[in-house]
Amino acid sequence: MRVGRAQAAVESAGLDALYVTAPANVMYLTGREAGRVLLTKNRGFLWVRELYRGVYADLYGLKGYPLEVRTYSRDELSKQVESLGCRSIGIEDVSVSYCNRMRKSFGCRLKPTEIVEQQRAVKSGHEIRALRRSASIAVKGMKKAYEVVRKGVRELDAAAEIEYEIRMGGSETPPFQHGMLLSSGPRAADVHAHATGARIGDGLVIADLGARFQGYYSDMTRTIAAGRLRKTERELMESVRRLEVEAVDYIKPGMTGAEVHDFIESRIKAAGFSFHHSAGHGIGLEVHERPKLGPESDDVLAEGMVFTVEPGIYIPKKMGVRFEDMVLLTKKGCRQLTG
């Protein structure tokens, strides 16, 4: 069905074919992570690298599988593109060098498209179930965070405990590419700060974590109080938390990503601060995917989309606060998946 919808999109985009190499897109179309997919309006091929041929042997000639499975070689693929008579092929936003190699090898016009990325933005029931499971593992990790994050504990030790909980909870990966984000005190003002050997003192600690289940990611953030808080810290924490709840409540199908961003940014500005990151991001087979919820995003939010909402306020050299939840957009509005 996914393959069929992508094929229809290839046709309506006026392309002769679509060539797919990004792992998340390949996974979406094939159920496997390694391979390249070539789709025309009425045929579909999965090219398996020699390295995986043995492992994917079951796919060759599998009944009901929507793709013809072949073992990849540059020459064989070129021949096929030629024999299909392709003149314009849609490609992903690959690197310049890879694009040049493809152009040479295919000998035809390449056009950047986002056919599969856009298809992935609206989730199926099966995907939503996986995202829910993934979110529930993240919630377990966050419970552990509330237990272990306290004054005197090394940031790295706390992160180790939390990541352990997430892995034991069944996550297929540790959180994110470089592990969970955990930053205390003034370091929390650095939006992407990871845990260090420093000990947590009095103040706010940002814990941003997630999991992966059946290929689907989750992502959530809490700001946790360690030791004693100053009044300004407590107030900032409460106001960002309130803003997150308001934003989740505000979002309805039909809005653009930019509208959500503006909602959050205008309130943060009204409080006298700046807002430098996005209001959130779609999540699924990648941690960041469509829809975008940034200042220039004209992605229209639709039922069945899953994304995060994450207002944050950062005071350089002093403190940082962020709250983030993953939501499923329904006809009536957002349903929270994280906790």
Place this chain on the structure above:
Amino acid sequence: MRVGRAQAAVESAGLDALYVTAPANVMYLTGREAGRVLLTKNRGFLWVRELYRGVYADLYGLKGYPLEVRTYSRDELSKQVESLGCRSIGIEDVSVSYCNRMRKSFGCRLKPTEIVEQQRAVKSGHEIRALRRSASIAVKGMKKAYEVVRKGVRELDAAAEIEYEIRMGGSETPPFQHGMLLSSGPRAADVHAHATGARIGDGLVIADLGARFQGYYSDMTRTIAAGRLRKTERELMESVRRLEVEAVDYIKPGMTGAEVHDFIESRIKAAGFSFHHSAGHGIGLEVHERPKLGPESDDVLAEGMVFTVEPGIYIPKKMGVRFEDMVLLTKKGCRQLTG
């Protein structure tokens, strides 16, 4: 010094400037992870995103810092490129869309280069110390792997214990982008298989892990016996281990990456198997960097380079064996950093 050498390379490449955005390259030149660097033969700029301005405030006007620090905006950067009179700018292998945006914004010719990547291949004493520390954390993790990998244990639980050890050992990140590789029995034939909920049975288990210290990665692999081994398993394991030792012994400065690959591949072929992945890879601020040790690599191995050596044999649906160590190349040959 790093900036100075890059500037000299810009000049000798006949470029007016070099624009650097890849995080590892930015880190190499600036010591920080977030920013963009513009170098001409006699000036250097670090453009800090608004998001990080507060966090990097100490760099603005810092005495002795080799770069002039500015707050990034597309317009300001374009103006600067114009005022510097740049007509050709070297860029990294970025995505097609990013390259197009740059071309528009800079209004000059963009040329793909690997100036910083090549510079990074040969490590300084400081870098080698960080890589050693990183390797020693990986070795700790591998000791834990030999303790916890045994028949009856769930792969994911074993991975959780090992990653916990690595994080508690001071690694700045969990191993690799998707966590360590741990695969048992027939699944070990899938070169990139991650831990699953399956229980380890009698047979071979591949454990591929690493750490990060001061930005520098480590990477090593062992094949561990669980329960009872069949004779073919034991023999395969011993022969790959022997081959790895022979390859490490064989490598000398002046060889190309392809020569090392051929050494390993020819021996694996002689034993009646195929070899589908690279013989190894440079490692440093990225897990995979220059030099390449694949079949077509003309990278010349030189003193001070650090790379992995990793022969592997995989029998689809049956078993897999891989051994991998990280080595520092010296005048006399390889010095092993992992264990």
